Amino acid sequence: MAALHDDVLDRVGQRIVSGELPAGTVLTLDGLDRDYGVSRSVSREAVRVLAALGLLATKRRVGLTVQDRSGWQVFDPRVIRWRLDVGDRTDQLRSLGELRSGFEPVAASLAALRATPEQCGALSSAAEDMVIHGRAGDLAAYLDADVRFHSTLLEASGNEMLAALGGVVTEVLTGRTHHHLMPSAPLEEAIDLHGRVARAVRAGEPDVARVAMEAIITEATAAMTEDMA
Template structure:
C-alpha cells in the first residue's frame, strides 16, 4: 500500500520544512537515489511534486536547489501538515488562525444566503451535538461536533475555495484543544453564539450570521489573551478558549 515516491516526497518535504535542508541547499537526483535507495523514476516524481509546491527548483548542471519559503505554496495541505508536525507548528497555527478570522465570517454570511435545507439541517444537528457534549464536558466529542459545524458552514458558503479551507479550520480547532488552550468546559456564551450562527443561516440573515461568527472569533481571541497563554493580534484562535 505504500507508495515509494510518496515516502520520498514526505521525507524530503519534512527535511526542508525542518530546516535540515535549508533554502539554498543543493542536492542531486543521484543523492536521493542513493540516500533513499530508490530508482530514478521514483526520485524524479517526488522531486517533481516538490517543485510544483515551490519548495525546490531544478536546473541542469546544478541540481535541485531548495527554494526560499516565500515561494512555497503554503496552502498545500501536505505542506501545512509538515509544518504542523515540525518546530514550525506554533507559527503555522498562528497563520491559520489569522487567516480563519478573515474568511469564516464571510463564509457564514454566504451560507446564510446559499445554504440548502440539508445543510441547514446538518448545521443544526452539529450545533445540537455541541450543546450536548459541551454541557457534558466531553471535550473530544465537542471538538468533533465543532469541526463538523464549521465544515458544513464552509461547504454551505457555496464557494469552493472557502470549502477547501475546512482542513485549516479543523487543524486550528484541534490544535487549540490539544494544546490545552481551552477551558475544561466550553463556555456557554461560545456555544450560544454557534446556535445563533445556525439560526441566522436558517433564517437567511447574512448580517447576523456574519456578526455572530465575528463575535465567536473575537471573543475567543480575547479569552485566549486574557488567559495570558499567548498574544497574537486578531489572534486567530477563534473558539471559546
Template sequence: MSGKYESGRILTLDAVSAEHGVSRSVAREAVRVLESMGMVASRRRVGITVQPAESWNVFDPVVIRWRLEVGDRKAQLVSLSELRVGFEPAAAALAARRASPHQCRVMAAAVSDMMVHGRSGDLAAYLLADRLFHQTLLEASGNEMFRALNGVVAELLTGRTHHGMMPEKPNITAIALHDEVARAIRMGEHEQAERGMRAIIEESASAIVEEVPPTTTSPKTTTSLKTTTSPKTTTSPKSPAAEEH
C-alpha cells in the same frame, strides 16, 4: 522545514534516493509533491533546489500541518486566525442567504454533537463535529473560492486539538456562538451570522494567544525532503436530520 536542508541548497535525485534509502521512483515522486507545494524547484542539469519559505504554498493543507508540527506554532495559528477573519464571516453572511434546508440541518446537528462531546470531554469527536460545521458553512456560502479554503480551516482546528491546545472541555461560550451562527443562517439573518462568526474566530484567537506556549523551534527558510502521501479526500460524516426548532 526541519532545517536539514537550507534554502538554496542543490541536491540530486541520486543523493536523495541514497540518503533516504528509497528507490529513484519514490524519491522522484517525493520531489514532485514538494515541488507542487513550492518547497523545491527541479531543473535539468541544475538539480533540485531547496526554496525559501516565501515560495511555499502556505494554503496547502499539508504545508499547514507540517508548519504546525515543526515551526513556530503560535505564529502559525495566529496567522491562520487572521486569515479566517478575512473570509469566514463573509462566508457566513452568504450562507444566511443561500444555505439549503439540508445544510441548515447539518449545521444544527453538528452544534448538537459539539455540545454532547464538549460536556463529555471527547475532543476527537468534538473536532469531527466542529470541522463538519465549518465545512458545511463554507459550502453553504455558494462560493467555490470560500469552499476551497475548507482545508485551511480544517487543519487549523485539527492542529489545535492534536497539539494539545484545546482545554480538556471546550469552552461553552464557543459552542454557544456556533449555535448562534447556525440559527442566524437558518433564519436568513446575514448580519447576525457574520457577527457571530467573527466572534467565534476572535474567541478562538484569544485562546491561542493566552494558552499556546512558544515552541522551541524557530521558523526557518528551510525545508525537509521527507514527505508523505497526500491526504485523500474523504466524505464528511453524515449528520442526522435534526429537526429545526
C-alpha cells in the same frame, strides 16, 4: 501501509519546512535515493510534487535547490500540516487565525443567504453535537463536530473558493487540538456561539451570522494565545 512515495514526500517536505534544510540547500536525486533507500521513480515523483508545492526547484547540472518560504504554496493542506507538525507552529496558527477572521464571517453571511435546508440541518446537528461532546469532555468527538460545522458552513456559502478553504480550517482545528493548544474542556461560550451562527443561517439573517462568526474567531484566537503564553 503508507506508500513509499508519500513517505519520501512527507519526510523531505517536513525537513524543509522544519528548517533542517534551509533555503538554498542543494540536494541531488541520487542523494535522496540513497538516503531513503528507494528507487529513482519514487524519489523523482516525490520531487516533482515538492517542486509543484514550491518547496524545491530542479535545475540541470545543479540539483534540487530548496526554495525560500515566499514561494511555497501555503494554502496546500500538506504544507499546512507539515508546518503545524514540525514547523513554526505559532506563526502559522497566528497567520491562519488572521486569515480566518477575514473569510469565515463573510462565509457565514453568504450562507445565511444561500444555505439549502439540508445544509441548515447539518449545521444545527453539528452545533448540537458540539454541545453534547463538549459537555461530556470527549475532545475527539467535539473536534469532529467542530470540523463538520465549519466545513458545512463554508460549503453552504455557495462560493467554491470559500468552500476550498474548508481544508485549511480543518487543518487548523485538528492541529490545535492535536498539539494541545485548546482548553482541556471547550468553553461554554464558544459552543453557544456556534449554535447562534446555525440559528442565524437558518433564519436567513446574514448580519447576525457574520457578527457571531466574528466572535467565534476572536474567542478562538484569545483562547489560543493565552494557552501559548
